[in-house]
Amino acid sequence: MxxxxxxxxxxxxxxxGLSQSPGWNEFADRLEQEFQxxxxxxxRLYGHRPDFAFQxxxxxxxxxxxxxxxxxxxxxxxxxxxxxxxxxxxxxMVGAVAYVDRFAGTLQGMESRIPYLKELGITYLHLMxxxxxxxxxxxxxxxxxxxxxxxxxxxTLEDLKNLAQKLSDEGIALVADxxxxxxxxxxxxxxxxxxxxxxxxxxxxxxxxxxxTQRYQPYxxxxxxxxxxxxxxxxxxxxxxxxxxxxxxxxxxxxTNPAVFNAMVQEMLFLANAGIAILRLDAVxxxxxxxxxxCENLEEAHILIRAFQCAARLVCPSLLFKSxxxxxxxxxxxxxxxxxxxxxxxxxxxxxxxxxxxxxxxxLLAHSLRKRHHLPVGCSWVNYVRCHDDIGWTFAxxxxxxxxxxxxxxxxxxxxxxxxxFPGSFSRGVSFQYNPITGDRRICGTAASLAGIEQALxxxxxxxxxxxxxxxxxxxxxxxxxxxxxxxxxxDEWATLNRYEYVENPRESRDSRWVHRPLWSQxxxxxxxxxxxxxxxxxxxxxxxxxxRKEHRIFSVPSLTVADSGHPSVLIFHKxxxxxxxxxxxxxxxxxxxxxxxxxxxxxxxxxxxxxxTGNLVMAQEALDLRACELLWILSTKSLxx
Numbered sequence: 001m002x003x004x005x006x007x008x009x010x011x012x013x014x015x016x017g018l019s020q021s022p023g024w025n026e027f028a029d030r031l032e033q034e035f036q037x038x039x040x041x042x043x044r045l046y047g048h049r050p051d052f053a054f055q056x057x058x059x060x061x062x063x064x065x066x067x068x069x070x071x072x073x074x075x076x077x078x079x080x081x082x083x084x085x086x087x088x089x090x091x092x093m094v095g096a097v098a099y100v101d102r103f104a105g106t107l108q109g110m111e112s113r114i115p116y117l118k119e120l121g122i123t124y125l126h127l128m129x130x131x132x133x134x135x136x137x138x139x140x141x142x143x144x145x146x147x148x149x150x151x152x153x154x155x156t157l158e159d160l161k162n163l164a165q166k167l168s169d170e171g172i173a174l175v176a177d178x179x180x181x182x183x184x185x186x187x188x189x190x191x192x193x194x195x196x197x198x199x200x201x202x203x204x205x206x207x208x209x210x211x212x213t214q215r216y217q218p219y220x221x222x223x224x225x226x227x228x229x230x231x232x233x234x235x236x237x238x239x240x241x242x243x244x245x246x247x248x249x250x251x252x253x254x255x256t257n258p259a260v261f262n263a264m265v266q267e268m269l270f271l272a273n274a275g276i277a278i279l280r281l282d283a284v285x286x287x288x289x290x291x292x293x294x295c296e297n298l299e300e301a302h303i304l305i306r307a308f309q310c311a312a313r314l315v316c317p318s319l320l321f322k323s324x325x326x327x328x329x330x331x332x333x334x335x336x337x338x339x340x341x342x343x344x345x346x347x348x349x350x351x352x353x354x355x356x357x358x359x360x361x362x363x364l365l366a367h368s369l370r371k372r373h374h375l376p377v378g379c380s381w382v383n384y385v386r387c388h389d390d391i392g393w394t395f396a397x398x399x400x401x402x403x404x405x406x407x408x409x410x411x412x413x414x415x416x417x418x419x420x421x422f423p424g425s426f427s428r429g430v431s432f433q434y435n436p437i438t439g440d441r442r443i444c445g446t447a448a449s450l451a452g453i454e455q456a457l458x459x460x461x462x463x464x465x466x467x468x469x470x471x472x473x474x475x476x477x478x479x480x481x482x483x484x485x486x487x488x489x490x491x492d493e494w495a496t497l498n499r500y501e502y503v504e505n506p507r508e509s510r511d512s513r514w515v516h517r518p519l520w521s522q523x524x525x526x527x528x529x530x531x532x533x534x535x536x537x538x539x540x541x542x543x544x545x546x547x548x549r550k551e552h553r554i555f556s557v558p559s560l561t562v563a564d565s566g567h568p569s570v571l572i573f574h575k576x577x578x579x580x581x582x583x584x585x586x587x588x589x590x591x592x593x594x595x596x597x598x599x600x601x602x603x604x605x606x607x608x609x610x611x612x613x614t615g616n617l618v619m620a621q622e623a624l625d626l627r628a629c630e631l632l633w634i635l636s637t638k639s640l641x642x
Contacts, residue, residue, distance in 0.1 A: 002036045005053060012057040018064050027067050030314050038310040044303050046258045055258040062262060066269040067315045078318040083342050088320060089380055091556035094546045095124035095487035100154050102519050103490055107155035107163050114170055120493060121546030124485060125167060126175035128388055130154050134186050134249060136507060142282065143184035143250050147267040164275025173277035180264050181283040182250040190251050194237040203260050204251045205243035205289060213241050215291040225435040245286050255288060255304055265311045272316040280322045284335055297331040306340050322382060329372050329396050338378045346381040347394045348372060349482065353475045354391060356588045358417045362571040363403055364395060369573060370562045380558065381484030385475045390432040390442035390513060418443045418450060426452030426468060428498060430512045446516040447472055448495035453534065467590060470629035473541050474586050477631040480545045481584045483558040491518030493542045494535040548612045554582045566599045581605065583634040587626035595624045607636035
């Protein structure tokens, strides 16, 4: 069957004269390798259709056209850096994420920030959505009106292409969002649907009768309960209900229609050909719908992503996928594979770092590192302290129960703590999307405000501020060393505080995530080397972490081994490489902790070491004092006495 389809497809391409085009041989070689996998995946989604062969031929013809349009410098990247090359696993990788307008004004302004990014050590830059979107409500750019047009306030498509090439020349991979679960209701497809075009109405999930939606609605959860309830919005122009998982102006795409897959593959390849090296796949858990289910993490969602990956292998094999799945840890792992998403956000590590900071205990964090940190060979986490979104407490209830922790009660405590309502809290967080029915709530805030720097600056003493700065650096230090790509939310390197003025902006006031989306601060930038300032202390420390990481290959080791510290507040894990031992040690307590000499000898395997962060010698036969929230990166090498 597959051979017949393959021959039929080649005949179709030949009849169109495509096999005589320049570059055909390279594409044909890839097609020979990928065809059966690609066809099998699409068959599982669309094989019931009588026009399957035609749909497949059309998709592949469009893929070859995208290949022909791919710039030569990107084709050279494809030849050198397929996913199997593992280039993204290197200790040279240090990530950053920012909004274009808030960090640099425009895409051209981003070019002027490249020297700063290099100074900080960045080799991976994720720019938040820069696409054309509605002028008013747009979910921070995640309501896309055109995947092929840049928001005019930010620049032009040529600006994007120029920036991508300049970043590439400087060794910085450009990362962008692929918002493929939904479009804005201002997208051309949605506009045609509103005008009655049945072809484009089939691009979305639309229902003539509200009763039809009830086959799905009882099983779905509300994503933004403070904004709206239910997952369907009535469109007066069509006289139909539209599936809108997130906001009423974000229409969910109907991937049961192969024309939608074909169209979205073309949008993906357009971005790849503009120079994007990595695509963050937005809302991956929601992209397939099935009546009677939660419509999250369905098997077909994985098949669909793997089909997108096959398409990329044919046109732009260096393109990587990063999954954004803020779901149960078991479900997160299902998206991570060399043939699906080679990279994945690590929301569990983020949540449990903040959990440990609040409880001053590391047992849940250590448990998850032991149980859930490992990935398939050749894949990598993207580790972060915070992102553009909220902090949700994504630990598994069954993991917590193993430690005698009640999940719901613990989440309530963490929310109260980070909103500053719990006695002794150091945090200045803000509530996000409280659902009184389920009790669910998430937290917003900059890393500095959540870690206690804001409170210390306003209320505390110098000791409080020192501890808060160390707490922030402790969290980032774990992210930089745990295994994977560390990601700095730009602004954190200056200890940017919450922006409460967002409530005065009508476009932002209903979304508390704007409290932690910082603006470029020229004053903070000018203080970045002044160690008498908070900005200088934090910037210098993070810059130092990036430098040390790049100097030592051991940081590229993906696996880790959690060790027993003998103290409830101290996290310890090891990495090993070529006879060298890296011991990462962090004290989440607010007080000095002493690790006795016999325990240190056991932890360091009898070898002396050097703390890479300070250059201090750590003796295996001596007790070790850890200040409140102190982090150590102890490297024991063959050159030191054991």
